Amino acid sequence: MAAFSPALMSEIRGRFAHVESCPFQGPRIFFENAGGALTLNSVVETSALFAALPDNQGRDNPAAHALVDRINLAKRDMATFFNADGGQYFVGESGTELSFRLIRTAVMGSEPGGAVIGSTVEHPASRSAATHWAGMAGKDYISVPHDDATGSVSPEAYAARMTADVRVATILHTSPVTGIANDVAGISAAIRKVAPEAIIFVDGIQHASHGAIDIRSYDIDGYVVSPYKMFSRHGYGVAWVSERMTALPLEQLINGPRQNWEMGTRDTGSYATFSDVVSYLDWLGDQHSDSDDPRTRLEAAGAAIHAHEQVLTGAMLTGVGNLPGLTELPGVTILGGADNPAREGLVCFALQGAPAGDIVARLNAQGIRTHIRKADHYSGNILTPLGLEAAVRVSMCHYNSVEEVSTFLAAMKEIAAA
Template sequence: MLHTIPGLIDAVRARFAHVESCPFQGPRIFFENAGGALTLNSVVETSAKFAAIPDNQGRDNVASHALVDTINTAKADLAVFMNAPSGQFFVGESGTELLFRMIRTACVNAPKGGKVIGSSIEHPASRSAARRWADIAGLDYVNVQHDNDTGLVTAEAFRAAMTPDVCVATIVHASPVTGMGMDVAAIARAIREVSPECFIIVDGIQHAAHGQLDINSYDVDGYAISPYKVFSRHGYGVAWISDRLTALPHDQLIDAPSEGWEFGTRDTGAYATMSDVVAYFEWLGDQVSDHTDRRARIEAAGGAIHAYESHLTDAMINGTGNLPGLRDMEHVSILGGANNPAREGLVSIVVRDIPSADVVARLNDQGIRTHIRKADHYSGNVLTPLGLNDCIRISLCHYNTEQEVAQLLAAVHEMTA
């Protein structure tokens, strides 16, 4: 585990910008990672480097060739990082935009009278796209209800709702409200048992920072991430699509290569910063294992991240030192339950008799950055069935520390006392 190797957490934190302080607020603890993780210093440097280059890809000059090489290298790095030996990667405006594009393409090419299936736990990025394009394409939308107590949707729930005419499916890999990770591979198997040719598209935006990605094991057709939530920067999204989704008729320029999914000249720096992210995972894997193979190091890093973040969330829930955990604070309720092995680096709570906005503000006054989730178009699908208007989301990553958790617990305990 990361914290058992002397000096490793300090070495990890040294690789990120603004770990201990905000350039606007000053010293602070960053527990708002689900809203956007910290950025690698290498990403900041790479972004500046490529922002200064005036050349475009596709020209016959040395600089242009170098840009194309950078992009191809990043795509190869992503294939190792996400274990995707086939299909292709491309970038777009955002993870949400890419989900819309993949889901739209699958829906408009589906047989009339077919069905689209998704679940109530999904972020509106995929739910909105699926419902909108199902309606436009003349498809029925099937909603699989998640379990309110666990914050999960299961393969069994999907299986019970499946019929052979389901031609498009959406899955969220992890919920940004409950923090629970779904068993994507099991859900995809349940879908394909009934509808083998169904196009399956996954929202991996919340999951990407919290453990390893393994597209080859999922048997899906599309997967989207938002790089700013996995240690890169804002301004773009990354998608992987299978060869068969690549081949579907899709939005593109007239007479353009049929396999192309990008529009216009993309930012080479966006691709290059993903190589920085992959290099970081490889470095971390090298610290926690003796593997020499790139993929094996990345898997080791993902396992170590998941184990350490579970340690931190356990400390948050069960207490650390002489501080009681959130479960032992009479006025605190934990979404998804205190004992939930599906949790991925996120604990959402409600403090009785104190509005969530006030809790977030009080914590912020003490230099602890958290976030309120409201029962709006982003989170109402999760909060409304629980009878909640809002909650406080505490989201961490593997560069956070148990001491930071202790400061949070002390602050919340003081409020509830």
């Protein structure tokens, strides 16, 4: 049984654009959320409003004042959403760009010498930035191997390779290939135990749409998300940085404000559409909580989203009604293992004898949108150790339904039989 009632599910789906059909393909089931989630209708409206305005912030006129007010409101919403003690929030070009910028700032601004540590499970955005800037700064790069069986990396794995001279550490919250979350707080504690002054960066891009973020509990210095993967739109990323990160030498205008991370005129629409996301989650949390506290409602929304997605992934793996789950189809390999409690709304699999690209194409022909992950610079770190050239990624969000999973399983039963 789904975690949401039929009435609530209908209301949830009604708040998103293109839930059941694509303007180019027609009717379809959207299981490609890790590539970019569905967009809230409110985000579409807000984007149009602010895209049409000619005014900039910082002027002395009503429109400019209104833009500043919306940015300040969004930063308060970000503070509620991320739940950090202090620090700053700002937008950039994308989650990848912000990851590079924060890691560059941390590596180049840290004490000379020492090392940078990260893991093999990471997305190439953080791993590429860390290895590149470690080399530029003359620092060693320490690579922590992830567990191929679980598709994750543990605090113990970090602890085994930690050294006291680690200056910067990077952590992946959730893998966009396996869908498996890592223990950010545990890894951070393992790092701090050996190198308490290390600057710790977290890539939260895949995790953000699948449950609550609680930076206060992580003891980190930087966290980045990509709003187009959490119900907003393309064209911007959001970062949080600690005071420790801001105290490092920053790239900024000569004689400009010392602690300013924002460069140039900001896109007010970016900030405003993030507020739309927080407003939606607040509404969803209100359906599962009687609290008057906004943060408590967001936590309730995160818990409800996680519970519903557990139902979806469980159904996909073990079956619905008379339809067999993926684990019951002969020749199927589930990345991260079928019984993995850290899974977040995503199932990635390979079917022996059936190329992943063919499966994706056959599903798409039946109106089921999925995605192929190849052993390339994006996913080779996960697939190559498993001996896989490619895999099929089926990524869900809380607006997806068990009925859609059933349709997928019916299609997969035919494909496996063929």
